[in-house]
Each structure stands twice: as structure tokens, then as C-alpha cells.
Amino acid sequence: MLNKCPNYHYYYVLFASFRRAGPCSDLAMKKLRLKELESNLQQVDGFENPKLLLEQYPTRPHIAACMLYTIHNTYDDIEDKVVADLGCGCGVLSIGSAMLGAGLCVGFDIDEDALEIFSRNVEEFELTNIDMIQSNVCSLPDRMSKSFDTVIMNPPFGTKHNKGMDMLFLKTALQLARTAVYSLHKSSTREHIQKKANEWKVKTDILAAVHFNPEASSPHVNCRHLNTTTKDSTA
Numbered sequence: 001m002l003n004k005c006p007n008y009h010y011y012y013v014l015f016a017s018f019r020r021a022g023p024c025s026d027l028a029m030k031k032l033r034l035k036e037l038e039s040n041l042q043q044v045d046g047f048e049n050p051k052l053l054l055e056q057y058p059t060r061p062h063i064a065a066c067m068l069y070t071i072h073n074t075y076d077d078i079e080d081k082v083v084a085d086l087g088c089g090c091g092v093l094s095i096g097s098a099m100l101g102a103g104l105c106v107g108f109d110i111d112e113d114a115l116e117i118f119s120r121n122v123e124e125f126e127l128t129n130i131d132m133i134q135s136n137v138c139s140l141p142d143r144m145s146k147s148f149d150t151v152i153m154n155p156p157f158g159t160k161h162n163k164g165m166d167m168l169f170l171k172t173a174l175q176l177a178r179t180a181v182y183s184l185h186k187s188s189t190r191e192h193i194q195k196k197a198n199e200w201k202v203k204t205d206i207l208a209a210v211h212f213n214p215e216a217s218s219p220h221v222n223c224r225h226l227n228t229t230t231k232d233s234t235a
Contacts, residue, residue: 032099032100034065034066034069037065037068037069037096037099037100038061038062038064038065040096040099040125041061041064041065041092041095041096042061043124043125044061044090044091044092044095044121045090045117045120045121046058046089046090046092046117047089047090047114047117048113048117049113051111051113053161053162054110054111054156055156055157055158055162055165058089058090058092059089059092059093059154059184061092063184063210064092064093064096065096066208066210067093067152067182067184067208068093068096068097068100068152069100070207070208071150071152071182072100072101075180077149077150077179077180077182078097078100078101078102078150079100079101079102080101080102080103081102081103081149081150081179082102082103082104082105082106082147082148082149082150083097083102083103083104083105083106083148083149083150083151083152084105084106084107084108084144084147084148084150084151084152084173084176084177085097085105085106085107085108085151085152085153086108086137086140086151086152086153086155086169086172086173086176087108087109087137087153087154087155087156087169088107088108088109088114088115088118088132089109089111089114089118089154090114090117090118090121091107091117091118091121091122091130091132093107093152093153093154094106094107094118094130094132095121095122095125095127095130097130097152098125098127098129098130099125099127102129102130103129104129104130104131105129105130105131106130106131106132106133106148107130107131107132107133108132108133108134108135108137108140109132109134109135109137110134110135110136110137111134112134115132115134118132119132137168137169137172138168138169138172140172140175140176141172141175141176144176145175145176146175146176146177146178147176148176148177148178149177149178149179149180150177150179150180150181150182151173151174151176151177151180151181151182151183152181152182152183153169153173153181153182153183153184154183154184155169155170155183155184155185156169157185157186166185166186166189167192167193167196169183170183170185170193170196171196171200174200174202182207184210187209190206
């Protein structure tokens with residue numbers, strides 16, 4: 001059973017993977033343990049003035065660490081891989097991927113202010129296997145189709161004025177990825193996501209469930225594996 005968080009407003013979020021058939025950091029952090037990774041990610045600066053229209057809710061260090069550690073250790077989809085982080089914000093997922101030995105991680109975000117913080121974070125950690133691009137994420141497939149081994153993201157949930165944006169991000173991610181997409185989604189969209197995955201002929205697996213609290217400064221988070229599957233997928 002997942003722990004309840006009665007004193008905070010939170011989303012029940014699913015961590016899912018999507019698959020089709022088919023230089024390391026100067027810090028030498030590829031063998032980081034989960035707690036060490038989380039400790040490092042706690043040092044990543046977040047949004048100074050979050051823009052609600054862009055749904056700029058930070059990915060908390062514990063959630064980011066659990067997510068990346070699973071991708072790296074269970075599925076081997078980070079080390080020496082070319083990774084894209086869509087809607088990267090201030091870069092916590094990109095930076096974590098770089099620490100775990102991504103060959104290159106490229107973060108994409110439309111917001112210049114967020115990317116400035118991202119850049120400062122990268123300089124602070126002295127990472128060389130990371131880059132960032134200011135871009136509308138949904139415009140990327142025309143230029144960068146199948147350019148990345150792995151795509152990771154905490155997309156807008158579509159709960160404000162961006163209805164359907166989560167699915168646009170997911171469709172874009174699937175067009176960019178050669179191997180797999182790892183993403184966070186509201187649990188209430190689970191059936192819709194499965195329906196879309198079937199339409200797009202991709203295999204989807206729910207890997208974990210977390211309590212995601214975008215408002216509390218110290219959220220209660222529980223990261224548990226719900227389902228793991230084989231790496232191969234159907235066409």
C-alpha cells in the first residue's frame with residue numbers, strides 16, 4: 001500500500017515506459033547509489049518564479065532519483081545513451097542522467113528563464129555530457145525524429161490551460177526515441193494513455209506510482225515498483 005498524504009494536496013502519478021520494437025560525466029558518477037543520487041539532485045536549483053501557465057511544477061529530488069535509478073539500473077537506458085529530456089525546466093532529470101553516465105543528455109524547454117537556471121546548475125556540477133535547447137517541444141519531430149536512444153520527461157499534466165498537452169508531449173517523445181520513453185502521468189489518465197499507446201502500436205508498462213505534490217516544499221513521496229516487464233516490445 002502507498003502511504004497517504006492527508007495534510008497536502010497531491011496528485012497520484014504513474015511512472016510509465018513506452019517502447020517500440022527495435023562521453024561520461026567528469027564526475028564519474030555512473031555507479032551512484034540511489035541515496036547518493038538523490039542527495040546530489042537536492043543541490044539542483046529550481047524555478048525562481050514558476051509560471052503556472054507552463055505548469056512549471058518541479059520534479060522533486062526523490063521522485064527524480066527513483067525514476068532515473070530505475071531507468072538506469074533496471075533497463076540500462078541511460079549509461080552511454082543519447083538522452084532527451086522534454087520540458088526539462090531547470091534540468092533535474094537531465095543532470096541526474098548525466099551523473100549516471102549518459103553519453104549525452106539534451107534538455108528542451110520553451111522557457112528561457114528556466115534554461116538560464118539549468119545552465120547555472122550544469123556549471124555548478126561541472127558536467128560536460130549535457131546540453132540544452134530552447135524550443136517548442138512539439139516542433140521537434142520534424143527536425144530530430146529518432147535522434148535519441150531514450151526520452152525522459154515530466155510533461156505538463158494538462159490540468160490548467162493546456163488540456164491534451166501531456167499527450168502531445170508523449171507523441172513527440174515517441175517520434176524522437178529509438179528505444180524507449182519514460183514519463184510521469186496523472187493516474188486518472190491511465191486508460192486514455194493505454195488507448196493511445198495501442199493506437200500508436202507501442203508497449204506501455206506502469207513501473208511505479210508516486211504521490212506528487214506540486215505545492216508543498218517538503219512533499220511526502222512514496223516510490224514503489226508496481227510492475228516490471230521484459231525490455232522487448234511489439235511492433
